[in-house]
Amino acid sequence: MVTAPFLGRAAARPIPGLSRRITCQHVSSNILLKGLRLSLQKTFGREFNSTSRLLDMIDLDKTRNIGIIAHIDAGKTTTTERMLYYSGFTRRIGDVDDGSTVTDFLPAERARGITIQSAAITFHWPPRGTTSEVDNLSGQGLDAKGLPRSAASHTVNLIDTPGHADFTFEVLRSLRILDGAVCILDGVAGVEAQTEKVWHQASTYRIPRIVYVNKLDRDGAAFGRTVREVGSRLHGWPAVCQIPWFEGGDGRFTGIADAVSLTGLLWNEAGDGKSVKAFDLAGLEAENSKLANELKRARVALVELLSEHDENMVEKFLDHEEDHLAVPSIDILRSLRKCLLDPANTIIPVFAGASFRNMGVQPLLDAVTNLLPGPIESPDPEINVGNTTGSLGQLLSGNFVVEKNTEAVTGKSKQKKKAATPAASGNNNPAASLESCSLAFKVVSDAKRGVLVYVRVYSGSLNRQSLLYNTNLNVTEKAPRLFKMYANDAVEVESISAGHIGVVAGLKYARTGDTLISCTGGKMNPPEPLNTLQLRPIDVPPPVFFASIEPHSLSEERSMQDALALLLREDPSLHVTVDEDSGQTLLSGMGELHLEIARDRLVKDFKAKATMGRIEIGYRECALSHSVAVTKTFDREIAGRKGKAGCTAVVQPYDPAEEQLGLPENTIFAEIRDGNQIVICAPGLDIVTDKHDREQSSKLPSHLDVNAFRASLFNGALSALSRGPQFTFPVHSTRVTLTCDVGEHLFGSESSASAISAAARLATQAALRDLITTSPNNSTALMEPLMNVIISVDEASLGAVVHDISSARGGHIISLDEAIPITTALDATSGVGDEVVIDVRKIYAPPDPFESPRIEDGSSMQASANQPRTITAKVPLKEMVGYLKHLRSLTAGRGTFVMHVDRFEKMSAPRQKAVLADLNSL
Numbered sequence: 001m002v003t004a005p006f007l008g009r010a011a012a013r014p015i016p017g018l019s020r021r022i023t024c025q026h027v028s029s030n031i032l033l034k035g036l037r038l039s040l041q042k043t044f045g046r047e048f049n050s051t052s053r054l055l056d057m058i059d060l061d062k063t064r065n066i067g068i069i070a071h072i073d074a075g076k077t078t079t080t081e082r083m084l085y086y087s088g089f090t091r092r093i094g095d096v097d098d099g100s101t102v103t104d105f106l107p108a109e110r111a112r113g114i115t116i117q118s119a120a121i122t123f124h125w126p127p128r129g130t131t132s133e134v135d136n137l138s139g140q141g142l143d144a145k146g147l148p149r150s151a152a153s154h155t156v157n158l159i160d161t162p163g164h165a166d167f168t169f170e171v172l173r174s175l176r177i178l179d180g181a182v183c184i185l186d187g188v189a190g191v192e193a194q195t196e197k198v199w200h201q202a203s204t205y206r207i208p209r210i211v212y213v214n215k216l217d218r219d220g221a222a223f224g225r226t227v228r229e230v231g232s233r234l235h236g237w238p239a240v241c242q243i244p245w246f247e248g249g250d251g252r253f254t255g256i257a258d259a260v261s262l263t264g265l266l267w268n269e270a271g272d273g274k275s276v277k278a279f280d281l282a283g284l285e286a287e288n289s290k291l292a293n294e295l296k297r298a299r300v301a302l303v304e305l306l307s308e309h310d311e312n313m314v315e316k317f318l319d320h321e322e323d324h325l326a327v328p329s330i331d332i333l334r335s336l337r338k339c340l341l342d343p344a345n346t347i348i349p350v351f352a353g354a355s356f357r358n359m360g361v362q363p364l365l366d367a368v369t370n371l372l373p374g375p376i377e378s379p380d381p382e383i384n385v386g387n388t389t390g391s392l393g394q395l396l397s398g399n400f401v402v403e404k405n406t407e408a409v410t411g412k413s414k415q416k417k418k419a420a421t422p423a424a425s426g427n428n429n430p431a432a433s434l435e436s437c438s439l440a441f442k443v444v445s446d447a448k449r450g451v452l453v454y455v456r457v458y459s460g461s462l463n464r465q466s467l468l469y470n471t472n473l474n475v476t477e478k479a480p481r482l483f484k485m486y487a488n489d490a491v492e493v494e495s496i497s498a499g500h501i502g503v504v505a506g507l508k509y510a511r512t513g514d515t516l517i518s519c520t521g522g523k524m525n526p527p528e529p530l531n532t533l534q535l536r537p538i539d540v541p542p543p544v545f546f547a548s549i550e551p552h553s554l555s556e557e558r559s560m561q562d563a564l565a566l567l568l569r570e571d572p573s574l575h576v577t578v579d580e581d582s583g584q585t586l587l588s589g590m591g592e593l594h595l596e597i598a599r600d601r602l603v604k605d606f607k608a609k610a611t612m613g614r615i616e617i618g619y620r621e622c623a624l625s626h627s628v629a630v631t632k633t634f635d636r637e638i639a640g641r642k643g644k645a646g647c648t649a650v651v652q653p654y655d656p657a658e659e660q661l662g663l664p665e666n667t668i669f670a671e672i673r674d675g676n677q678i679v680i681c682a683p684g685l686d687i688v689t690d691k692h693d694r695e696q697s698s699k700l701p702s703h704l705d706v707n708a709f710r711a712s713l714f715n716g717a718l719s720a721l722s723r724g725p726q727f728t729f730p731v732h733s734t735r736v737t738l739t740c741d742v743g744e745h746l747f748g749s750e751s752s753a754s755a756i757s758a759a760a761r762l763a764t765q766a767a768l769r770d771l772i773t774t775s776p777n778n779s780t781a782l783m784e785p786l787m788n789v790i791i792s793v794d795e796a797s798l799g800a801v802v803h804d805i806s807s808a809r810g811g812h813i814i815s816l817d818e819a820i821p822i823t824t825a826l827d828a829t830s831g832v833g834d835e836v837v838i839d840v841r842k843i844y845a846p847p848d849p850f851e852s853p854r855i856e857d858g859s860s861m862q863a864s865a866n867q868p869r870t871i872t873a874k875v876p877l878k879e880m881v882g883y884l885k886h887l888r889s890l891t892a893g894r895g896t897f898v899m900h901v902d903r904f905e906k907m908s909a910p911r912q913k914a915v916l917a918d919l920n921s922l
């Protein structure tokens with residue numbers, strides 16, 4: 001038995017070569033340096049000639065951009081607080097329950113005990129000063145007693161993501177910038193619906209993940225059952241790296257046994273978790289022979305599993321005379337890592353602990369640095385340039401080809417012409433002038449430092465004072481100050497290099513999700529097509545709840561609008577519209593909690609003197625019949641200048657799910673936006689492409705190019721569609737056809753972009769109103785959000801929940817126990833989305849205390865009343881308001897659910913009548 005302070009020097013053992021494609025030893029050799037340069041060149045698509053850049057890369061090899069993802073309340077914040085404590089960044093352990101945590105630092109978060117904004121924190125593991133560089137260079141391997149700890153301190157940038165379904169978009173935004181993730185499961189609740197959802201979202205970005213089964217100290221905790229659920233619900237083979245140590249086999253949770261290093265770790269229950277007793281296998285046999293035997297079974301299962309996925313492990317196994325226990329720990333770790341980083345990976349390493357009791361967190365941190373990838377090993381990020389999707393690596397290496405969308409003027413079909421960008425031709429590569437490329441993944445308003453924009457730098461180096469071009473907003477702004485964030489403490493830096501996360505302070509426009517690029521030579525505007533570069537763009541789902549916001553007095557209006565603008569920079573899944581008729585400001589969002597938090601941020605944090613009205617469902621209004629063609633001419637002064645333009649509009653029903661309606665003659669543009677199709681026809685327009693690749697027409701006034709002409713008409717229609725003619729809800733499932741005849745509707749220099757836009761708006765509004773005049777009984781109908789609901793319950797409550805959904809809530813049960821549908825587009829070529837069929841009987845999982853005897857065909861699991869069941873249903877959103885409370889009462893507190901908008905569905909006449917009566921009674 002060894003008693004060692006967990007963070008002590010003695011505990012820090014070297015893992016040579018592990019996760020270290022680049023090590024200090026390498027730097028001493030010129031030959032290796034050359035090899036390394038070539039490998040980096042291949043990965044990053046550019047040359048690394050200077051040794052200082054190479055050293056940057058070495059630093060990157062010891063960087064982990066990691067997220068923590070999980071279901072609400074699984075213990076993310078509690079675990080993060082321990083990570084900060086053990087790594088030396090805090091002197092005491094923060095507590096979620098008394099609101100003293102570091103990561104949940106918004107007052108609203110502290111008050112509710114949940115994580116809302118993903119906080120990005122940097123710390124080092126193992127803590128600096130506790131590792132020995134001499135050990136690192138000595139090339140020793142791990143022995144059977146050794147703890148699997150890297151000898152080199154790593155920089156861990158930790159992104160804590162929210163677990164509530166309303167914040168799924170926030171989770172997605174954070175996921176984009178991660179290289180790896182820890183998925184925390186509640187050992188009592190197992191794999192929950194939200195976990196499945198986020199898990200699959202992480203698959204979209206091919207993020208390697210490890211699982212940490214937390215809360216093993218709680219009554220009813222079932223590690224074995226959770227491991228099987230990892231297999232059946234997350235669709236991977238659980239590689240059990242640790243098993244729980246229960247006192248006397250079924251008593252209190254006191255520690256873990258590590259199947260990689262064959263070590264038992266026993267924590268002192270009363271302590272802060274820094275001191276732990278480590279037992280090698282012989283010591284464990286003497287201390288707890290039952291556990292030692294289970295540990296051996298776990299080790300056999302681990303080696304067997306890895307051998308099925310990694311030929312090297314088969315070799316190691318044969319080298320060690322087919323003795324599973326004799327395979328060195330270091331080889332197991334290498335094999336685990338290799339499998340985890342393989343894009344076709346199906347292995348999920350599983351760890352155990354109880355963060356609240358301070359048990360299991362340090363080995364989890366070791367797993368983070370040992371197994372998860374650094375930025376160099378992450379997949380090349382996806383980008384969009386114009387309409388073309390590709391990867392950043394392709395762009396940097398000059399191999400990106402922009403597809404030019406030269407839509408046929410005939411409107412019959414959409415033709416695409418491939419045009420090589422200058423990027424393809426050596427020296428003219430515009431990417432050569434790219435100094436840095438970053439993604440703003442979070443905007444936070446800080447009381448002391450103002451607005452902070454969190455960025456992940458993907459290429460080059462973001463330097464202080466550089467000019468950042470925002471490709472989403474087309475504005476350039478200076479980056480006055482740069483910081484590295486340590487919880488809510490900040491250290492000012494001169495630059496943030498590729499692969500790292502940092503903060504830019506002092507930006508006025510950048511919003512969450514914007515791409516920021518800087519060019520060499522301090523250029524204000526990047527050359528085309530760089531100015532359209534978008535890193536990992538994501539689709540924002542439609543908002544389904546809204547509430548009015550009223551300032552307390554007219555004089556407060558301005559400050560309320562400023563606060564709203566800031567809120568929208570922080571969270572682009574919120575939308576603000578102004579009702580033209582009533583002048584009311586409406587805020588819409590993803591869920592009730594989403595809007596409540598927005599209100600709290602506005603009123604409590606930004607001190608806006610405003611009141612939010614009742615939160616209501618965002619219905620939609622759709623056209624049921626054709627309007628006549630209505631022509632409107634706008635003829636007024638705009639900002640002191642005469643503006644004149646005309647436009648004709650027709651509206652008609654449109655269902656994107658049905659066979660597409662043909663496009664009329666002279667169509668120059670057609671796009672689906674917010675559930676509507678906008679079609680633009682321009683008879684008489686002759687389009688030619690100039691030498692700068694811009695579309696021009698001699699028939700347009702000289703101040704307008706084709707793009708600006710199209711955009712003006714499109715925006716005019718969009719503005720009119722924000723309000724339906726009968727019920728004032730936004731219009732949906734409707735086609736607007738705008739016709740702007742260049743000979744008839746344009747009036748030379750008077751036809752400014754604003755005048756054309758205003759004409760399109762007026763014409764669309766008039767066509768919508770015409771529906772009511774022409775077909776008073778069949779003009780428009782209300783549509784409601786239909787939700788795809790996934791409910792996790794016990795077998796015992798299944799009947800009651802199914803009955804409640806289908807009878808009381810008018811839902812349709814779609815399936816029982818089917819895998820959660822993957823809602824985000826997966827890269828079909830990556831293989832990540834392929835459904836892996838896992839035979840639960842083949843999964844190794846240690847027996848749970850009080851579990852009925854193991855039956856090899858798994859039938860004991862089927863019989864259990866605690867068996868988790870999944871219900872998938874489609875239910876109108878209105879019926880799901882306040883559902884969590886009801887579900888909890890039906891399931892003795894165990895049921896959970898997630899939902900997302902499936903589509904907007906037209907209501908039946910009686911339902912519409914009931915909903916309208918309900919709305920009118922407000």
Ligand SMILES: Nc1nc2c(ncn2[C@@H]2O[C@H](COP(=O)(O)OP(=O)(O)OP(=O)(O)O)[C@@H](O)[C@H]2O)c(=O)[nH]1
Nearest residue numbers: 073074075076077078096114115163215354355356
């Ligand atoms: N018994 C026990 N309770 C725990 C453990 N870890 C966390 N908890 C408790 O579980 C509750 C939720 O913990 P959090 O850390 O806030 O969970 P979270 O996943 O960050 O939750 P959100 O921020 O809302 O997504 C708190 O009451 C914690 O004290 C554990 O290991 N054992």
